[in-house]
Amino acid sequence: MERLARLxxxxxxxxxxxxxALVVAARVASGKVFLTAEEALKxxxxxxxxxxxxxxxxxxxxxxxxxxxxxxEPPSALATFYTGIRDGRLVGTAYVDTHVVRTMPxxxxxxxxxAGAIARIEVLSFSEPxxxxxxxxxxxxxxxxxxxxxxxxxxxxxxxxxATLTARATTDAARRVLALHKVLREAPKP
Numbered sequence: 270m271e272r273l274a275r276l277x278x279x280x281x282x283x284x285x286x287x288x289x290a291l292v293v294a295a296r297v298a299s300g301k302v303f304l305t306a307e308e309a310l311k312x313x314x315x316x317x318x319x320x321x322x323x324x325x326x327x328x329x330x331x332x333x334x335x336x337x338x339x340x341x342e343p344p345s346a347l348a349t350f351y352t353g354i355r356d357g358r359l360v361g362t363a364y365v366d367t368h369v370v371r372t373m374p375x376x377x378x379x380x381x382x383x384a385g386a387i388a389r390i391e392v393l394s395f396s397e398p399x400x401x402x403x404x405x406x407x408x409x410x411x412x413x414x415x416x417x418x419x420x421x422x423x424x425x426x427x428x429x430x431x432a433t434l435t436a437r438a439t440t441d442a443a444r445r446v447l448a449l450h451k452v453l454r455e456a457p458k459p
Contacts (some may be wrong), residue, residue, distance in 0.1 A: 300373060300396025306365055309378040309391040314353030317360050324348045330452045337416060337448035340441070344449055359383050362450060365393070366442040371434045373397045379446040385454065386415045387443055403429045403436060416447035 304312070310319050324347075326334070331343035338344075351363040361383065367376040373396035382388040390408045395401075407429055419425040422440055429436045 300375075300394050301399065302394045304378075304391055304393050306378060306393060309393055310351055310353070310363060312391065313363055313378065313380045313389060314351075314355070314360055317353035317355040320352050320354070322350055322352060324350070324453055324456070326452070330456065334445070334448045334452045337451060338441075338444045340445055340448075344445065348449055348453065350450075350453070361388050364446045364449065366446055368438050368442050370395075370397050370401065370438045375435065375438060377439065377442055379443055381447065381450045384415075385447070385451060386413050387411045387447065390439065390443065397435065401432045401435050403432045403439075407436075408439070411443055414443070416444060416451060420444055420447070 326344065326346045326348055328346075331346060335341075335343040349365070353360040353363070361380050363378055363380045365376060365378055367374055369375075375395050375397065376393040378391040378393055380388040380390070390411050392402065392408070407427070410426060414420050414425055420440065420443065422428050422436055426436070426440050
């Protein structure tokens with residue numbers, strides 16, 4: 270009987286240890302959330318009507334976006350984006366991009382102005398250690414940048430000591446978004 274009680278206590282202790290490990294892993298994996306997508310969209314499009322849109326890319330559009338961005342992989346065939354309309358005019362289009370920085374994800378909102386250049390970038394969540402996150406003013410250098418060869422690290426975008434992988438991942442995401450935006454804008458309207 271005493272042996273059975275010890276086995277039960279040992280099982281309970283193991284279950285508690287596993288549960289505690291899962292709680293810690295969930296907190297580490299979830300990262301820090303700075304803004305929800307809704308909050309970031311309101312910052313990006315103050316006073317505008319925000320509409321969620323979905324587009325389905327053809328294989329040719331996926332390949333065109335991959336080539337424009339310089340990515341190795343084409344984007345998903347399903348593209349979700351948000352438009353901001355104020356006083357009957359388009360004020361911008363926003364895309365949420367989630368990517369891996371080093372080993373953990375980062376999610377950013379990239380806002381594209383009506384001319385097709387970056388209007389702003391907002392970090393929504395960051396799961397890497399915060400010392401790998403550039404300061405807010407670093408993201409401001411993307412404003413007004415179109416999709417061209419200059420939109421790269423060590424050209425128009427300054428690298429960040431101690432956050433090189435984040436800077437590279439963010440720059441790649443900006444290029445991906447601008448490429449996707451260009452492909453969607455050039456798509457024939459139904």
